[in-house]
Amino acid sequence: NGVWQKRTLFEQGARAPLIIRAPGKHGAGQDCRRIVEFVDIYPTVASLANVALPEGLAGRDLTPLLNNPLAKWDGFAVTQVLRPADDRLAEPVMGCSIRTARWRYTEWAEGKQGIELYDHHSDPQEFHNLAVAPDDDARAAITRLRPLLRSRASGAVPTTPFNPARL
Template identity: 45%
Template sequence: FWSDHGYFLGEKGLWYKRKAFERSARMPLIIAAPGLRQGKHTSKPVELLDLYPTLADLCGLKPPANLEGQSLRPLLTDPAGKDWTKPAVTQVWHNKKSWGYSIRNERYRYTEWLEGKAGRELYDHSTDPNEVTNLADIPQHAKTVAELSTQLKPFVRLKPHKR
């Protein structure tokens, strides 16, 4: 079972979708299949593009090599995900000119608008799950911002000026 993410209904003063906040990007995902333990939960972020490779894997099929997603079977068998390091990436469009790309790992969400030229956001979900305090411009978080920005770059494909 999976669902679409919802609309903002006044949270953060917003009333629609297309935002790179957790409340807009996160959605429920429940997977049940023969041989999987029931009632387990993981805090690791995943993406919907991981569903096709997961379903193929659970059916014993080899997914096409050109898929960007990867099977969630490792998380289904070990919800602690000791070896799962894949982040979740969100792409959003805003005001007909700003593209936002967000990368989410287990601890942080980092977002760049227009590749950082129109702003950056960093939220620490271990201390700020509601994404209230933007840490991107605080000097002690510069290393984290640099690391996440580097991780995000391969996912930034469609540039606003090429639309």
């Protein structure tokens, strides 16, 4: 799709590398392609240090992946960006996206300004928005991912004052 700036939710703008070195773990020095989130760092470091975690903490312990980078993992990552008002948008729009091993599902303004669905098995560059004319697989993915995304992110624009020039 060629768009990579941080005001997008495409893979090139949303993805970031994470490197963890945990001495004594079997997977040390190996590449792991599983999808994780930065909120997973705290529970992982706490686990490695044998520190108890508070109840209701966001994030997952990545220790199983540190032990075995090929371990079964059903991770996903949620990303949000605020697109400021400009010559194309009269008002700011919040975008929220969820990425699984196969799919990226995105909503703009809680779906009121559009939805996107990309199949990373067949379209890793996210050129073909399957939400435009979804087949059965795409409809099933949207049905599964929409509530998961909405449970983790809000598409509402923040009510706090912001300065678009800073974005």
